[in-house]
Amino acid sequence: MAEIILKALAHTYSANPKSPEDYAIRQMEHIWHQGGAYALLGPSGCGKSTLLNIISGLLEPSEGDVLFDGQRVNELPPEERNIAQVFQFPVIYDTMTVFDNLAFPLRNINIPGHRITPKVEEVAEILELTPLLKRKAKGLTADEKQKVSMGRGLVRDDVSAILFDEPLTVIDPQLKWKLRRKLKEIHQRFNITMIYVTHDQLEAATFADKIAVMYEGQVVQFGTPQELFETPAHTFVGYFIGSPGMNILDVRHHAGEVIFADTPLPVPQAFIDAVANANSSNIKIGIRPEFVTVHASKREGALPARKRQVQDLGTYSIVTFELGGETFKARLPEGHPEFADDIYLTFDHDQLGLFVDEYRVEVTA
Amino acid sequence: MNNKVYNNRAWLLVLPMLVLVAFSAIIPLMTVVNYSVQDVLGPNASFFTGTEWFRTMLNDSELQAAFGRQILFSLIILAIQIPLGIGIALIMPKQGWQASAVLILITLPLLIPWNVVGSIWQIFTRGDIGLMGWGLRELGINYNITRNAGDAWATIILMDVWHWTPLVAMLCYSGLRSIPEAYYQAARIDRASKWAVFRYIQLPKLTNVLVIAVLLRFMHSFMIYAEPFVLTGGGPGSSTTFLTQSLATMAIGQQDLGPSAAFSIIYFLVILLVSWVFYTTIMHLQKDKNSQGGV
Numbered sequence: 001m002a003e004i005i006l007k008a009l010a011h012t013y014s015a016n017p018k019s020p021e022d023y024a025i026r027q028m029e030h031i032w033h034q035g036g037a038y039a040l041l042g043p044s045g046c047g048k049s050t051l052l053n054i055i056s057g058l059l060e061p062s063e064g065d066v067l068f069d070g071q072r073v074n075e076l077p078p079e080e081r082n083i084a085q086v087f088q089f090p091v092i093y094d095t096m097t098v099f100d101n102l103a104f105p106l107r108n109i110n111i112p113g114h115r116i117t118p119k120v121e122e123v124a125e126i127l128e129l130t131p132l133l134k135r136k137a138k139g140l141t142a143d144e145k146q147k148v149s150m151g152r153g154l155v156r157d158d159v160s161a162i163l164f165d166e167p168l169t170v171i172d173p174q175l176k177w178k179l180r181r182k183l184k185e186i187h188q189r190f191n192i193t194m195i196y197v198t199h200d201q202l203e204a205a206t207f208a209d210k211i212a213v214m215y216e217g218q219v220v221q222f223g224t225p226q227e228l229f230e231t232p233a234h235t236f237v238g239y240f241i242g243s244p245g246m247n248i249l250d251v252r253h254h255a256g257e258v259i260f261a262d263t264p265l266p267v268p269q270a271f272i273d274a275v276a277n278a279n280s281s282n283i284k285i286g287i288r289p290e291f292v293t294v295h296a297s298k299r300e301g302a303l304p305a306r307k308r309q310v311q312d313l314g315t316y317s318i319v320t321f322e323l324g325g326e327t328f329k330a331r332l333p334e335g336h337p338e339f340a341d342d343i344y345l346t347f348d349h350d351q352l353g354l355f356v357d358e359y360r361v362e363v364t365a
Numbered sequence: 366m367n368n369k370v371y372n373n374r375a376w377l378l379v380l381p382m383l384v385l386v387a388f389s390a391i392i393p394l395m396t397v398v399n400y401s402v403q404d405v406l407g408p409n410a411s412f413f414t415g416t417e418w419f420r421t422m423l424n425d426s427e428l429q430a431a432f433g434r435q436i437l438f439s440l441i442i443l444a445i446q447i448p449l450g451i452g453i454a455l456i457m458p459k460q461g462w463q464a465s466a467v468l469i470l471i472t473l474p475l476l477i478p479w480n481v482v483g484s485i486w487q488i489f490t491r492g493d494i495g496l497m498g499w500g501l502r503e504l505g506i507n508y509n510i511t512r513n514a515g516d517a518w519a520t521i522i523l524m525d526v527w528h529w530t531p532l533v534a535m536l537c538y539s540g541l542r543s544i545p546e547a548y549y550q551a552a553r554i555d556r557a558s559k560w561a562v563f564r565y566i567q568l569p570k571l572t573n574v575l576v577i578a579v580l581l582r583f584m585h586s587f588m589i590y591a592e593p594f595v596l597t598g599g600g601p602g603s604s605t606t607f608l609t610q611s612l613a614t615m616a617i618g619q620q621d622l623g624p625s626a627a628f629s630i631i632y633f634l635v636i637l638l639v640s641w642v643f644y645t646t647i648m649h650l651q652k653d654k655n656s657q658g659g660v
Contacts, residue, residue: 058550070400091551093565104565105555152555 002068002160004032004055004193009064011050017062024050026217027064030362032161032195037187039204040197042214043240051214052163055195056085068160074155084153085163089170090145092137098124099133102151109156121243123151126186142170147179154186161193168203180206201241213237230290230351235358238286244318245285247328248355251275258285261324266301268349275354284355291348292330294319295338312340321345400626418627427603428628431611432485438607439586442525446582447575449526450533455567457538468538471531483595486524489595514604517597521605524592529585533578540574541567576647580640587636608632 011025020026023046032038032055040048046309053059054066056242057078065072073081084105093101102120124130127147132140137148146167153162164183168176184207187194196207204211205225212222213236220234221227225241232238238246249260257264267285275283295302308327309320319330330345354361401418405411421536422428453471458464467624477485490510492498510517552562560615590609593599599606616625 056554058553078550078553083554085550087547087551089545089547091547093569095569104557104561108556108558108561149551152551234583290507 003034003069003070004089004161004191005065005070006030006051006055007065007067009054009061009066011047011054011059011061011063020217021298023217025054025061028219030219030222032193034193036193037184037207037209038193038195039211040195041199041201041204041209041211041240042215043199044215047217048214049165052085052165052195052197055161056083056163056272057081058085081157082160083163084156084161086146086149086153086165086167088166090149092140092145092148094136094138096137097133098129098135098137098140098148101137101148102129102133102155105152105156119155119157123154126154126189127182143175143179145170146171150179150183151360154190156226157190159192161195164194164196166198167196168198176203177261183207201243213240214246215240229359232286232353233360235284235286235355238288238353240353242288242290244289244329244331246288247292248284248286249323249326249328251283251285252281253278253283260285263303263325264323266303266346267352270363271352271354274361278356278361280357282357284358286355287347287352288351289318289329289331291351292328293346293348294321294330294332294339295334295344295346296339298344299346302346305343305345307339307341307343319343368595374527376514397629398625400622401630403623403626405622414623418623419631422624422628422631428608428611431606431608434604435587435607438589439583441522442529442586442602443579443582445522445526446530446533447579450530450578451571453530453534454541455563457534459542468535469497471534474528475531477528479591480595482524482528483592486520486592490520510601512601514601516638517601517605521593521596524596525589527632528592529540529582533582536574536578536646537571540571544570572647576644577583580644584636584640587639615632 006028008027009025010023010027012023014022017023040051042048050059054061057073057076057080060074063282066074068081078085093104096104099120102123103116106116106119120133121130124133127150129144129151132144137145140148150164150167153159168179171175171179180203183194186192190235194207196204198204198207208225210222210224211228213228213234214220215236216235219357221232221237222315223231223233228237228241232241232246234250235246238248249265251258251260251265253259253272256272256276258267258272258275261266265285273286275285298304303323305328306322307319308322311318311320315334315336317332317336319332319339320327321330322328323345352363371660402414402416403411404414457467457471474482489495490498490508492502492509498508508516509514510520548566549562552566557565588609589607590613593605593607594610594613597605599610612625612628615621615628
């Protein structure tokens with residue numbers, strides 16, 4: 001049980017880093033509160049596994065500190081941090097039975113046998129491994145093996161935190177869902193801090209109360225799934241979260257209007273002022289496909305565009321359209337009308353986001 | 366619908382291989398079988414003896430003694446080389462130039478021809494000019510491989526350990542390298558001791574290479590010839606005379622073609638049998654492990 005604080009933390013694998021690109025983790029501050037269910041979400045190579053290994057102690061950070069309940073633990077190996085970690089591919093001890101696998105972490109810290117058995121049985125019960133306890137671990141299926149790996153993380157009831165490194169990669173889709181629910185249950189039952197690394201937003205959103213989105217070695221946003229969806233703090237979050245991701249339009253200010261690819265955009269006055277006052281040439285406006293309305297006929301304030309494709313996905317459709325030489329998407333509910341090639345768009349003004357140098361800027365009307 | 370073209374002429378492609386195998390293995394072996402049931406007196410004078418040579422060979426006390434020595438030798442070197450090889454593999458550096466350097470150093474003995482190994486040790490152990498022989502004598506140890514059977518045995522075993530442990534070490538090293546890093550990481554998270562890591566991760570993952578190592582080392586050591594022949598010539602007395610040497614003496618020295626042919630076949634069958642029994646037992650054990658308790 002611990003609160004984990006990352007203080008001015010940075011990590012690089014190169015011996016003499018010169019530019020920020022040499023860092024796997026760029027300098028960051030972060031607090032994981034005791035008892036939280038967190039997800040660390042990001043694409044491959046964004047540094048999420050590195051960050052996890054730094055927290056567990058498998059890696060020592062090159063800069064900054066890792067604090068467990070205020071104690072600096074940088075130099076402590078995982079053995080002394082009392083942390084559990086579940087890896088992407090199940091790690092089991094082949095020659096042992098399932099019971100012995102689960103008991104292994106307890107035996108290693110010399111817990112007497114009469115206290116091991118009830119604990120192992122309790123964990124096996126939660127993970128539905130009870131019928132397998134006497135089996136050799138070698139012959140298990142991938143998901144059973146992964147449950148055993150998870151179980152080893154759960155048997156020590158005093159762990160500071162349990163870290164999951166994409167633990168469901170090898171699991172069948174329908175079982176994934178079950179195991180994720182199981183983890184959630186376990187979290188509620190034991191009140192252990194859990195950090196779950198994944199590149200799947202759905203997995204992150206179903207497991208975690210709060211998600212840290214990582215991009216190029218930085219946590220670009222830490223918030224609830226709803227916050228990530230509604231107010232992405234970085235263009236990457238907008239693009240990465242949501243299905244499909246946010247439409248992001250490169251804009252500039254010209255003669256009292258916000259221009260995208262030579263066309264003035266229908267945006268509120270506050271946006272026009274904000275774009276005009278921005279001290280950068282990297283200005284973007286984001287709108288989620290859910291908040292783009294497509295009209296079949298011309299109307300006041302609507303933006304003309306070319307339809308490219310309509311994908312019917314059952315309960316909704318994705319319309320791909322072309323605007324100023326780039327393609328964007330709109331998500332329409334079931335039963336929308338047929339469109340000709342020329343379509344007209346309006347944006348939900350409350351759902352527009354302004355990004356200056358990739359980071360969100362609040363626009364107040 | 367069966368549109369497959371049947372063309373058995375493809376079998377012709379196997380023919381060259383068959384001819385090669387026939388000349389390299391089947392025909393020589395059959396020649397030996399042929400000799401083993403005949404008494405060859407001269408180029409055109411031989412008569413059929415049936416199983417007589419086999420019975421004679423099996424009852425030959427000298428051969429039985431050589432057989433016993435051979436088994437003892439194989440068991441001793443397996444008992445030393447397998448654990449030692451694992452140990453060396455465990456402490457070998459894992460990466461960088463040190464890893465390459467150690468690999469090369471360790472491989473060197475394997476590159477030396479058998480009889481050269483014998484010669485090296487023969488000189489090495491000489492009391493007058495050999496470093497080891499002279500050194501032991503200077504230390505006041507009465508060491509003489511031509512007089513003392515114990516010394517001869519110890520030297521042959523030491524020589525074989527020096528020559529062949531690298532093979533076991535290299536096999537184990539490659540086995541250890543193939544264990545994913547995640548196992549070691551998980552073990553650290555589980556706070557496993559070094560011994561537990563060895564016992565529950567490294568050793569189980571080494572089983573397959575160890576089976577190969579044991580088989581290779583058994584077959585090799587059971588057929589050892591050049592090294593002890595050059596080093597001790599089988600002496601003192603016949604204390605280090607192994608099966609191959611008895612066979613060579615019989616076949617080449619005394620030209621006893623019939624008995625030595627029968628003996629060769631028995632020898633061959635023993636190696637085949639031991640290897641087969643060992644291999645199937647290990648494979649069976651593993652299968653057992655997999656299905657154990659699989660209710």
